[in-house]
Amino acid sequence: MVASCVGFVLIGALQALYGPAIPAFREEFGLSPSAAGLGLSAHFIGGVAGVLLFDRLIGRISNRQILGSSYLLMAVGAAGFALAPNWPAGLAMALLAGLGFGGIDYGLNQLFAIGFGRRSTAMLNILNAHFGIGAILGPALIGAVGAEHYPAVFLAFAVANLPLLLCLRGVRDTPPPSDVGAPAEAATRSAVRNRSLLTVLAVFVALYVLHVAIEAGVGGWEPTHLETVGYSAGTAATATSVYWLMMTVGRFLVAPIALRFSPQAIITVSCAGMTVCLLLAAVPGLAPYAYAGVGLFIAPIFPTGLPWLFRAAPSARRAGAVVIAASMVGGVAAGPALGRAIEGAGVRAVPLLLCGVSALCLVATLWLMRATRPTENRVPAEG
Secondary structure: HHHHHHHHHHHHHHHHHOOOOOHHHHHHHHHHHHHHHHHHHHHHHHHHHHHHHHHEEEEEEEEHHEEEEEEEHHHHHHHHHHHHOOOOHHHHHHHHHHHOOOOOOOOHHHHHHHHHHHHHHHHHHHHHHHHHHHHHHHHHHHHHHHHHHHHHHHHHHHHHHHHHHOOOOOOOOOOOOOOOHHHHHHHHHHHHHHOHHHHHHHHHHHHHHHHHHHHHHHHHHHHHHHHHHOOOOOHHHHHHHHHHHHHHHHHHHHHHHOOOOHHHHHHHHHHHHHHHHHHOOOOOOOOHHHHHHHHHHOHHHHHHHHHHHHHOOOOOHHHHHHHHHHHHHHHHHOOOEHHHHHHOHHHHHHHHHHHHHHHHHHHHHHHHHHHHOOOOOOOOOOO
């Protein structure tokens, strides 16, 4: 468990290392801004491919082999990126590192979602909170040593993956016996059988794509919006850091709550709170605090949705791969899509545009609650 949390710190750091190192990429290889940004794009493409590839391998090779090969791919890719003699080679290595990233992201989320019974929601939130820790530490490390020394940082990151290979003995290939939550899950199964399973899965995918689009949209546009409404660049940058920090804090905070409340209830409150906070962010004087609230409320959605999905659709266990891959696609697509909307509405409309997307998340959640509601066997009344 500890090694898994360390693994999530590392994948969070890897994803966050590319951005701060862009100035060094551009200088070393003579790149335009768009060409330098392809490093992160290659990473995400590799991540989606890794999720789908290792999903296909489940059952053919052991979970231990899946995680071990993912750690190795990420280490080799990070080291190759650090030592790449030219930018095409660097992109190929970023793709390879992303492949390992996707395998770890999917593999550990899948194992935690089914391996802890009623505690799975709490454990998934703790696991994903460590991703946030890595995402905060990665840029801080680049800032401390200087972007020009990014090869040393990527090499150190590659080496840090290797000890985790020694910590896989506790990984099993079969889930634990069903716990006391089994009757409720059986009831949920019967409820879903009465509806189109594909429709339920499609709405889960939509929820994941939309909420990750909000996550990426706030992270990318919060500084610009705050500066537009009168805040200094330093204040805007600090507020954005607080937003990411609140996402990490929120996942730790929700872990004990998840032991008492259902994933459905947690996600409903999260979507409602996120919508209200984005509406308040349209008020300039409240915007920095409202964005921090968005980070707090959006935090539990990704890890809390997976146990709900697996209980609602146990016959489609591999649906987890689809929603995790969709979340990555949502993060990539959010930037261009939101950018086009802002071109027409203006930067001041950023929180309202995102508020509309958040309202769709709430609608999707309420529909899923109804679609997966446990049913009772009733005898029809006579007469």
